[in-house]
Amino acid sequence: MALGLIVYDLLYMILSFGLYGGALVVGGRVGLELSRWVPWPLAFLTGGLAALVSLIFEVALLTACMPRLKPGRYALMKGAVFYGWILRSLLRRILFLPGLKFVIFSSNILRYCALTGLGAKISFTTNISTDADLFDPALTTLGPGATLGARCLLSGHYIEEGMLVLGQIKVGARSLLAVEVMVGPSVTIGERVTVKGRAAINVGVTIGDGATIGGDVGLDVRCTVGAESEIGNCAYVGPRVELPPGTRLAALARAESTTSSAAPAV
Numbered sequence: 229m230a231l232g233l234i235v236y237d238l239l240y241m242i243l244s245f246g247l248y249g250g251a252l253v254v255g256g257r258v259g260l261e262l263s264r265w266v267p268w269p270l271a272f273l274t275g276g277l278a279a280l281v282s283l284i285f286e287v288a289l290l291t292a293c294m295p296r297l298k299p300g301r302y303a304l305m306k307g308a309v310f311y312g313w314i315l316r317s318l319l320r321r322i323l324f325l326p327g328l329k330f331v332i333f334s335s336n337i338l339r340y341c342a343l344t345g346l347g348a349k350i351s352f353t354t355n356i357s358t359d360a361d362l363f364d365p366a367l368t369t370l371g372p373g374a375t376l377g378a379r380c381l382l383s384g385h386y387i388e389e390g391m392l393v394l395g396q397i398k399v400g401a402r403s404l405l406a407v408e409v410m411v412g413p414s415v416t417i418g419e420r421v422t423v424k425g426r427a428a429i430n431v432g433v434t435i436g437d438g439a440t441i442g443g444d445v446g447l448d449v450r451c452t453v454g455a456e457s458e459i460g461n462c463a464y465v466g467p468r469v470e471l472p473p474g475t476r477l478a479a480l481a482r483a484e485s486t487t488s489s490a491a492p493a494v
């Protein structure tokens with residue numbers, strides 16, 4: 229494992245120098261050429277934009293050459309999928325370096341190009357805060373008009389007992405994930421869903437269309453929240469619990485079986 233971490237750092241430095249260097253060369257040439265015809269501040273800004281677009285293109289091109297990520301369990305340090313995931317994580321870190329990420333995510337066009345280049349399936353009308361994190365873009369689908377609020381975190385992987393576990397994350401059209409919502413792998417969130425601040429959505433959770441999830445709610449492993457349900461603030465839904473459509477779960481309530489503390493809509 230220690231050797232693997234050292235190799236990871238070396239690859240990161242090599243890729244960083246190569247990709248940043250190539251982008252700076254392109255940006256510098258564009259800026260120099262433009263400086264002959266336009267004021268230098270405009271040439272400088274255009275050169276910087278050209279460098280950023282070049283970096284996005286480089287990362288997208290390398291990402292397209294990587295093995296596709298498929299949901300499943302994979303041994304660490306073995307197989308094409310594991311090493312593909314490692315290389316994709318390196319490219320994401322390079323492209324979303326602090327500072328660069330803020331600039332990219334502040335532009336609808338650059339953000340869309342960067343995330344689709346990394347393999348995400350998103351709509352141009354998807355709204356994402358500048359400080360939201362998508363750890364595994366290639367495993368993430370965000371529908372039209374979906375919104376990820378401040379400091380939301382979506383992760384399509386975790387490590388368990390020496391295995392890398394990958395799972396897709398799907399967020400439907402016009403759904404809202406408010407501030408600091410955490411989403412794990414293999415999660416499906418339907419359309420028009422509202423998830424309020426600091427909710428935690430664990431591995432394998434399914435949320436039906438039109439549901440409302442309150443603040444600080446915990447949805448445990450592989451539970452299901454039916455369509456048009458309402459889960460109150462600070463409530464908890466236990467592992468593998470299935471709440472039928474239209475369920476109303478009061479604030480602070482615990483649903484640790486399909487019938488406990490949960491009532492259907494009247």
